[in-house]
Amino acid sequence: MGRLISKLENIEMNPPRVLLLGFGGLIFLGAILLNLPIASQNGESIGFINAMFTAASSVCVTGLVVVNTAYHWTLFGQVVIILLIQAGGLGFMTLATIMALLIGKKITLKERLVIKEQLNQETMSGLVRLTKYVVLATFSIEGIGALLFSTRFIPMYGLVKGIWYSVFHAISAFCNAGFDISGDSIVPFVGDYVINLTICGLIIVGGLGFTVYLDIGKHKKFRKFSLHTKLVLTITSALLILGTLIFYMLESDNQLTLGDLNLNQRILASFFQATVPRTAGFYSVNMAALRDSSIFLMIILMFIGGSPCSTGGGIKTTTFGSLVLATLSVIKGNKDVVAFKKRISYDVINKSIAIIMIGLIWVVSVSFILTITEDADFLDLLFETTSAFATVGLTTGVTPELSDVGKLILTFTMYAGRVGPLTMAFAFSKHHKPVSYKYSEGNIMVG
Template identity: 40%
Template sequence: MTTIPKRRRTISPPALIALSFAITIVVGTLLLKLPFATYTPISWTDAFFTATSATTVTGLSVFDINTTLTIFGELIVLFLIQIGGVGFMAFAVAMLMILGRKVGMKNRIFIQESFNYQSIGGTIKFLREILLFVFIAEGIAFIALSFFWVPEFGWKHGLYYSLFHVISAFNNAGFSIFPDNLESFAGNSAVILILSSLFVIGGIGFIVVVDIWHKRSIRQWALHTKMMVYGTLILNAIATLFLLILEFHNEKTIADLSFIDKVWTSYFQAVTPRTAGFNMMAVGNMEESSLLLTLLLMFIGGGSASTASGIKLTTFMIIILATLSYFRGIKEPHIFKRTIKAELIVRSMAIAAVSSCVVFTALFLLSITESIPFLPVLFETISAFGTVGLSMGITDDLSSVGKVILCVVMFLGRIGPLTLFFLLIRAKKESYHYSYDQVQTG
């Protein structure tokens, strides 16, 4: 009698990506609860919140990192940031490569899914280039920042502060071990240039970096690369100009700075919402118009396959292009002499819709559980979804339930709306369609 072997249940790449983040968060929570990880004991909720914030490279914190965590605790946070920024699966496959183990097709598929890489072929080479770039970028920035901070803080603290902030910046985490984040460095061009370059590069996407690395001519760049580079430059320039104008006479932020320092500080505060989370202005003291602009920037986020989250810049650009094309009577939107496929437009709309639903649901729940004004709660929610880390100062005032809600939002924001969609719904290919009919809109 022959027995039919049972089908092995395989876990899908989106599920494994979500699971890897979840496991990392759990391990991080347990490590932060160790007695020698903190100066004073912290609750399980606060440990879980901090581990989630670090793993999802958000930067929201319910306590002052420097005075609450020991060096061991801070290194745990730093480790979670690095793992969360590049991806647990990337490091897992890298370990297999270091140990000389064969990287199977399943692991190659996971890498492809993690970084939105176009094909299975070349994924291992792509991963090597990513990891090499990460360590080179962080290494150069570490040396550069140490050059300024070692004379100011001494060798021990200067090197450690540089290492912590470089890793936090490149992975768009926004964690700082300074009590006022980076407010005391407002107008410091060296610190601004080094750290902002890191989180702009980290947030632009590894696919873009590798594409630029291999193609020296701008004409050879892929459409995605062109959209990310030009879109980032334009959006950063517009945001900088608006923040400079809006905050120019605000005595609580940059009014007392020189004009040049105002420009530098406005630039830093304009690029940090996508999605670094550092701040050189006290967010709670900013004008409401500036906060509204920051909300939009946080929701947009950075690039696909990057250390940033949000709906992604290319998603936002495709929606804008499709909308403008519709009003201009153009059937198919185009940019850089390339046509955008209808499939990408629908996908972008779906991402924006799912993201809006996540934010609205969390905001609705927080409005029930928290007795805090609406704007700070809205700001905190979108900051959590975009894994930004900027806050109007209410994070430590949240209830335990509110902190758990934000943890879920941070997790969903990091794994991305599409991963969430694929986890909940199994896509089916229909071999039929119904007849068309009219529906009134607008």
């Protein structure tokens, strides 16, 4: 026993492992609180597996639920959920840093390394300043969103309930969580421009990334933006436009989704459904009635997800963009991968390939396992798995019907998706010292 304790004490707590433990600790704490009878309206415990699934969905800002958030949870339960969403959206190290600064504690080098890993930064320069900006920007944007929501919710529900609805949905939307307390997401408000466009705006802004805000605020003009910001804005715009057009074409004559809406409502609903896979689990049409082609479109959008250093999930827009640019460079016969007259390093391309491959292997493997443990169509299970991995929260109705094994598998999938597949791989891999030699080059045939 003494030898085991000694080995545990000697385990190197590198930044990826600290992040894994931090998010895991938040999930476990949330599960304990949500498992309390006081959290459920029927006065009975929901069961630890269901509580842990909901806590993971909250901390990982996913939005998948096994019970209806509006009807099952008490005010205590809803407050726990929204606090977990806020903590998960900001990141536990961001909150820990702010708390440390408030009490005058110095941020150590090790803590800065963890912050660097969490915010996906290349250097440690200005990390504390960036952390302060992340918190200030988050609360400011959520406040604006809550103010816009209040113009609709207060007249509907009264002052106190209207404010609570406004704050809850503003946090849930900006953190790309997708939890709602209206009972049926945004379906009752499918034609409401204020509610729909506010949610879309919060999701888009939340999915751009905090470093993009800083760059836009500093340089103002597109030509002066960094390559990262240019790629994020370009890819995000392209996905939103293409997603809206394709969804409209696929569903405009489907009487169970867009068919019964007028032209303006169809366009609004199409834009909304193209936005939410970026990665928030709100919906304004019946998800179970979508055509298979629309479901597959949303799987693609969910897998790509948001952008680095944001509240969004998925493999990230720049990862997808880097691989597309690399493919185009091969087709054109170019040696370098170039975007906006800037060369993208092969380290970035290799990292992008690793992220996409890990993501694909994870989604395919989990989907395969769920076909064994669950009684549902494969496309629905693939949709559910992608939604969990990309921390989206959209579902075709499979979530409440999952077995305990399925819930545990998707809980871990949400966890892996939130901390990042590459971060998880680094956390469990052994650190190897760089070698000072190169092997001779070999040749293989591909394609």
